[in-house]
Amino acid sequence: MTEELKGQLAVVTGAARGIGAAISKQLASMGATVLLAARDKARLQQVQQEIQTTGGTAHIAQLDLLDESSITTLAKTVETQHRRCDILVNNAGIGLLGKPLVELSPSDWDTVMGTNLRGPYLMIRALAPLMIAAQSGHIVNISSLAGHNPLPNGAAYSASKWGLNGLTYSIAEELRPHNIRVSVVAPGSVNTGFSTSDKNADKKIQPSDVARVVAMLVTQAPQSFVSEVHLRPTQKP
Numbered sequence: 580m581t582e583e584l585k586g587q588l589a590v591v592t593g594a595a596r597g598i599g600a601a602i603s604k605q606l607a608s609m610g611a612t613v614l615l616a617a618r619d620k621a622r623l624q625q626v627q628q629e630i631q632t633t634g635g636t637a638h639i640a641q642l643d644l645l646d647e648s649s650i651t652t653l654a655k656t657v658e659t660q661h662r663r664c665d666i667l668v669n670n671a672g673i674g675l676l677g678k679p680l681v682e683l684s685p686s687d688w689d690t691v692m693g694t695n696l697r698g699p700y701l702m703i704r705a706l707a708p709l710m711i712a713a714q715s716g717h718i719v720n721i722s723s724l725a726g727h728n729p730l731p732n733g734a735a736y737s738a739s740k741w742g743l744n745g746l747t748y749s750i751a752e753e754l755r756p757h758n759i760r761v762s763v764v765a766p767g768s769v770n771t772g773f774s775t776s777d778k779n780a781d782k783k784i785q786p787s788d789v790a791r792v793v794a795m796l797v798t799q800a801p802q803s804f805v806s807e808v809h810l811r812p813t814q815k816p
């Protein structure tokens with residue numbers, strides 16, 4: 580445990596497993612109080628327990644990014660119980676990979692866009708006002724290298740991440756005058772349950788690697804910020 584983020588509140592979406600769980604543990608180990616958000620309460624409680632066992636502080640908030648009222652409820656909890664939001668990590672995401680676009684149903688398209696792009700927009704809309712009031716804060720959006728490259732049979736996912744990059748760069752400019760730093764992380768294949776692939780799991784990026792990048796971003800000296808990080812496996816998996 581360190582105290583670099585002591586006194587700060589970090590909200591992490593998709594904290595129930597995978598990359599979000601790793602980011603949450605990392606930020607808690609640096610002294611932040613972490614609000615773990617996702618739909619699966621049992622898994623959130625498991626992550627909370629793991630953080631508490633190592634001396635960290637975490638709370639849980641059930642969140643469905645496809646339900647705007649759930650985001651409003653979370654924002655109210657943050658405002659009334661914590662009265663601050665120093666770090667927002669928009670990590671939750673889904674793929675629905677494996678189908679050519681012409682076979683993807685409009686409802687699957689909406690689910691991908693709703694989770695990966697509208698979700699971060701609504702989270703920022705709900706929580707950035709607290710940061711603006713404090714004239715400080717850091718927003719980190721977890722995108723993907725698929726947000727820079729074509730992804731056959733994953734067009735909706737790729738489009739959502741290209742969109743997330745554009746959103747990130749645009750709001751970074753809007754929020755800069757308020758001393759709020761907005762960054763995006765674009766990892767290649769990470770070793771989580773996100774997608775089934777025959778890639779070598781040991782060679783993949785590990786969730787803790789992404790967590791270390793987030794730790795670096797939120798501890799950057801105040802006079803500068805990192806716009807984007809591309810994170811690649813050293814050896815192709």
Ligand SMILES: NC(=O)c1ccc[n+]([C@@H]2O[C@H](COP(=O)([O-])OP(=O)(O)OC[C@H]3O[C@@H](n4cnc5c(N)ncnc54)[C@H](OP(=O)(O)O)[C@@H]3O)[C@@H](O)[C@H]2O)c1
Pocket residue numbers: 592593594595596597598599616617618619620622642643644645670671672673694721722723724765766767768769770771772773774
């Ligand atoms: N794994 C990779 O290879 C990879 C590579 C590049 C980028 N990424 C990105 O990294 C992020 C995390 O991926 P991961 O690999 O950790 O995936 P994961 O293991 O499948 O975890 C996804 C998380 O998102 C949450 N989530 C999904 N839909 C949600 C919703 N409607 N509302 C709230 N939470 C929701 C899930 O929790 P619940 O189901 O409990 O809600 C879960 O905690 C995603 O944005 C993904 O696009 C992943």
